[in-house]
Amino acid sequence: MKNLCFWLFHILIISNVSLFAxxxxxxxxxxxxQGDVNALWLFADGYTSMIYYHDKVYMYTTGGPFALENNSITIETEYHDQDSTLIGQSVQHRFTVDDGxxxxSDGNEWVKQDAKDQGLDGLWxxxxxxxxxxxGxxxxxxxxxxxxxxxxxxQWIAINPARRGFYGTGGGEYTFQDGRYAEHILFFSRDNTRIGxxxxxxxEVKGKEWHHTGLSSTGNKIYEIWTRE
Structure with missing residues (x-):
């Protein structure tokens, strides 16, 4: 019995390591x-988000925790502001890898962007x-x-998966160097005039906390603390 427990535990550890890898x-x-539609697909810390937007107009976003097995990505949908009935559902995406x-499955190519580790990558x-x-x-x-x-x-996302609630999102490109954090907005669900x-x-990162201060997109002073998930 002890040997069986040992091997089951060993298999579980190997499976978790394989999934993490x-x-x-x-x-x-x-x-x-696709034409005048831009799409951005982000993967970090076991979480993924897909965003669609025109150059000056936000369209929609969807995402949640994901699992990868062979050539299939399964997403446990936590938000979808175009179709809330998908929230709580598992959505599968088939794919192949070509030069990274x-x-x-529709033949669309998602081009991987260059790696830029700036000390903030992850889910917060x-x-x-x-x-x-x-x-507070x-x-x-x-x-x-x-x-x-x-x-x-x-990308930031304000949601309540239990109530299928979606309260806004925004995102784009960022830099973080020498204590200075900068954002360039590519999409914003609440106000398209903020795009660009x-x-x-x-x-400043203190352990698992990121202290974030400055002025919001509306010009209000903010001091926020974000914690790694």
Missing amino acids: QQNNLQGAYKMK NLRD RITGRMQQGEM QIQRGDRKTIKLLIDGYF TSLQFEG
């Missing part, structure tokens, strides 16, 4: 273009916000605001 192989930012790029969740001079803790619950950063691209603008912030 597969997800890491996929980790990165991929871009695809992905080709989906907002856990603190300064209000009236005091840092944001309790964990069904509603959450997360931020996915990988290889110079970012750039924002500058102060940033």
